Amino acid sequence: MLELIGLSRRFGHVVALDDVSFEVAPGQIVGFVGPNGAGKTTAMRIVLGVLTPDAGRVRWRGRSVDAAARRRFGYLPEERGLYPKMRVMDQLVYFGRLHGLEPGEARRQADRTAQLLGVADRGRDRAEALSLGNQQRVQLAAALVHRPELLVLDEPFSGLDPVGVDVLSSVLREQASEGVPVVFSSHQLELVERLCESVVLIHRGRVVAAGRIPDLRAADARRLVRVEVAGAPRAWWAELHGVRVAEPLPEGAILELVDRTSEEEVLDAARRAGEVRHFSVIQPSLTEIFRRAVGA
Amino acid sequence: MRGAWRIVARREFVERGRDRGFIISTAITLLVLVGVIVVSSILNRGTRYDLAVVGEPSASMGRDVATGARALGIQVELVHPPDEAAAERAVRDGDVDAALLDGARILVRSSPPDQLVAVIQVVALQERSRAALVRSGLSESEVAAALAQPPLPVRALEPLGPQQRENAAVAFVGVLALYGQLFAYGYWVAAGVAEEKASRVVEVLLATISPSQLLRGKILGIGLLGLAQLLLIGAVGLGAAQAVGALTFPSGAVGTIGIVLAWFVLGFFFYAGLFAVAGSIVTRQEDLQTTMTPLTIVIVASFFVGINAVRDPGSTLATVASLLPPSAPLVMPSRIVLGDAGAWSILASAALSVAATATLIPVATTIYSRAVLRSGRVRLRQVLRSERS
Numbered sequence: 053m054l055e056l057i058g059l060s061r062r063f064g065h066v067v068a069l070d071d072v073s074f075e076v077a078p079g080q081i082v083g084f085v086g087p088n089g090a091g092k093t094t095a096m097r098i099v100l101g102v103l104t105p106d107a108g109r110v111r112w113r114g115r116s117v118d119a120a121a122r123r124r125f126g127y128l129p130e131e132r133g134l135y136p137k138m139r140v141m142d143q144l145v146y147f148g149r150l151h152g153l154e155p156g157e158a159r160r161q162a163d164r165t166a167q168l169l170g171v172a173d174r175g176r177d178r179a180e181a182l183s184l185g186n187q188q189r190v191q192l193a194a195a196l197v198h199r200p201e202l203l204v205l206d207e208p209f210s211g212l213d214p215v216g217v218d219v220l221s222s223v224l225r226e227q228a229s230e231g232v233p234v235v236f237s238s239h240q241l242e243l244v245e246r247l248c249e250s251v252v253l254i255h256r257g258r259v260v261a262a263g264r265i266p267d268l269r270a271a272d273a274r275r276l277v278r279v280e281v282a283g284a285p286r287a288w289w290a291e292l293h294g295v296r297v298a299e300p301l302p303e304g305a306i307l308e309l310v311d312r313t314s315e316e317e318v319l320d321a322a323r324r325a326g327e328v329r330h331f332s333v334i335q336p337s338l339t340e341i342f343r344r345a346v347g348a
Numbered sequence: 349m350r351g352a353w354r355i356v357a358r359r360e361f362v363e364r365g366r367d368r369g370f371i372i373s374t375a376i377t378l379l380v381l382v383g384v385i386v387v388s389s390i391l392n393r394g395t396r397y398d399l400a401v402v403g404e405p406s407a408s409m410g411r412d413v414a415t416g417a418r419a420l421g422i423q424v425e426l427v428h429p430p431d432e433a434a435a436e437r438a439v440r441d442g443d444v445d446a447a448l449l450d451g452a453r454i455l456v457r458s459s460p461p462d463q464l465v466a467v468i469q470v471v472a473l474q475e476r477s478r479a480a481l482v483r484s485g486l487s488e489s490e491v492a493a494a495l496a497q498p499p500l501p502v503r504a505l506e507p508l509g510p511q512q513r514e515n516a517a518v519a520f521v522g523v524l525a526l527y528g529q530l531f532a533y534g535y536w537v538a539a540g541v542a543e544e545k546a547s548r549v550v551e552v553l554l555a556t557i558s559p560s561q562l563l564r565g566k567i568l569g570i571g572l573l574g575l576a577q578l579l580l581i582g583a584v585g586l587g588a589a590q591a592v593g594a595l596t597f598p599s600g601a602v603g604t605i606g607i608v609l610a611w612f613v614l615g616f617f618f619y620a621g622l623f624a625v626a627g628s629i630v631t632r633q634e635d636l637q638t639t640m641t642p643l644t645i646v647i648v649a650s651f652f653v654g655i656n657a658v659r660d661p662g663s664t665l666a667t668v669a670s671l672l673p674p675s676a677p678l679v680m681p682s683r684i685v686l687g688d689a690g691a692w693s694i695l696a697s698a699a700l701s702v703a704a705t706a707t708l709i710p711v712a713t714t715i716y717s718r719a720v721l722r723s724g725r726v727r728l729r730q731v732l733r734s735e736r737s
Contacts, residue, residue: 100555133549
């Protein structure tokens with residue numbers, strides 16, 4: 053169990069983190085979500101000891117995190133870093149050694165992770181010779197090479213092609229199934245929804261919502277319908293009372309029903325407006341939940 | 349983890365050691381070194397003559413000529429053609445430098461080789477004096493006693509032994525090598541730090557090991573490679589010089605190489621922390637030149653003082669500079685090699701270097717750890733004021 057307890061951090065006059073607390077349980081994949089500059093990276097860097105907090109602490113397995121514990125963490129920093137001129141396999145072995153693996157074991161694990169992420173055939177190439185996507189895979193391999201007890205990944209999916217996204221998703225699921233707590237930050241909320249059971253939503257340095265996604269949804273009592281109508285005038289729903297646009301779509305919108313407006317009334321109005329292509333009662337997406345949480 | 353610096357040092361040593369640029373430049377250095385030694389030994393060997401001797405009196409005089417010439421550092425090889433005609437042919441063809449005929453005439457092609465002719469003349473003069481004295485009725489032993497006069501004593505006002513001359517040459521090469529080595533390896537520390545910062549790999553590293561371990565490993569790994577390279581160059585140079593017989597005092601050269609190695613270690617560690625700081629405050633490697641400028645100036649100035657010290661090791665400037673840690677590695681070795689530095693000043697200089705390094709490294713490590721995780725060009729003042737990154 054990883055616990056962040058009351059973390060605060062300022063940079064000059066900028067408050068990057070303000071009393072941030074959350075936890076990641078063994079085997080859990082937690083999505084750490086928030087806009088740019090919300091404090092995700094700062095929080096992760098504090099967990100890894102690259103930054104010190106002004107207040108608060110980080111606990112791992114019930115104890116304050118020390119250097120020995122951190123060495124068993126796996127970390128993917130926001131700004132990727134590999135030695136450009138060093139061979140891929142040598143780097144993986146090197147990182148494995150720094151994480152405390154014996155030389156032989158480091159070599160075996162480097163092979164294993166390179167294979168896991170599909171870069172084994174590039175082992176003898178220098179990092180700079182690889183495409184950005186492949187460098188990203190090597191970077192992930194470097195974070196996994198020592199079989200970490202905890203994974204902290206800052207935007208691990210950015211820069212990956214769809215195949216890479218699938219590979220990484222399955223790697224993270226596999227890690228979690230082995231009991232490793234995984235926390236990763238991302239902008240891609242659909243991805244987070246697909247991969248995570250729990251999320252932590254952070255905005256302007258504060259946690260605005262956290263918990264299991266079903267619970268967050270349940271807590272959101274809004275009634276939402278998704279309607280798409282072909283050949284309808286723009287904003288055909290304006291004639292209805294008690295309807296708000298939650299999110300505009302190319303051929304319609306996600307509408308929130310307030311007061312006593314019923315789903316049938318909306319459907320009737322849609323029929324009158326044109327040819328209904330899609331009509332469904334939906335649960336709020338992570339995007340919706342997030343919008344609401346930050347009051348936007 | 350204790351000993352993480354060893355893993356870092358090993359990477360620095362191995363990765364840089366197998367860098368193609370490094371291997372090529374080392375190979376070129378070795379080639380140039382061997383080439384210079386071989387060529388200069390060929391040029392220095394110039395004073396060797398072939399002398400044809402014809403007839404018995406010539407043969408015995410020839411032996412005396414060869415003996416006398418050796419004392420002057422000239423080598424004379426005797427050739428024995430069957431008759432005068434053959435000797436003349438040999439002279440004409442340039443196979444021999446001169447021919448001595450019947451112990452009475454010297455034959456040369458055009459311009460006589462002065463040194464050789466002078467030696468022959470002296471030997472001939474002595475020979476004829478001896479014969480004349482014997483003819484005048486003196487006994488052989490009286491003649492021998494009369495002719496065995498000691499040479500005139502020579503008193504040099506500023507004596508310079510051949511060993512000292514050789515030492516000055518070796519000291520000059522030593523200063524040159526130290527200058528190149530301190531610069532190259534100091535730059536590598538700075539460039540290595542800047543590379544890790546610019547590529548952001550430093551964040552991955554510092555999430556695993558402490559900044560002081562990273563810096564220690566980097567400095568030790570690079571320093572060790574510098575030492576190994578110097579050792580290789582010294583060994584190859586010594587071997588080549590020995591092979592062509594260029595060194596009259598090989599033990600002196602071995603001592604000099606030892607002194608150069610010792611002062612490389614002292615100088616490198618003194619400067620390494622400072623180079624690391626220069627590397628940690630830049631964003632891109634291209635900006636290194638700027639932040640390294642103060643160090644560059646000090647090293648170049650020390651180099652010039654060091655070159656001067658080879659000529660005048662006893663000057664006040666050289667004496668003072670050989671004690672100060674920044675300039676000592678480039679000045680003290682020549683003063684030691686030229687026999688101008690006493691044991692105490694050597695010890696004092698080394699102790700000052702060690703003390704200065706011991707003071708500098710923690711300060712440099714602190715600045716380095718604060719600066720290396722900051723993005724953007726970091727101002728030193730800013731880093732010194734802040735408590736943490």
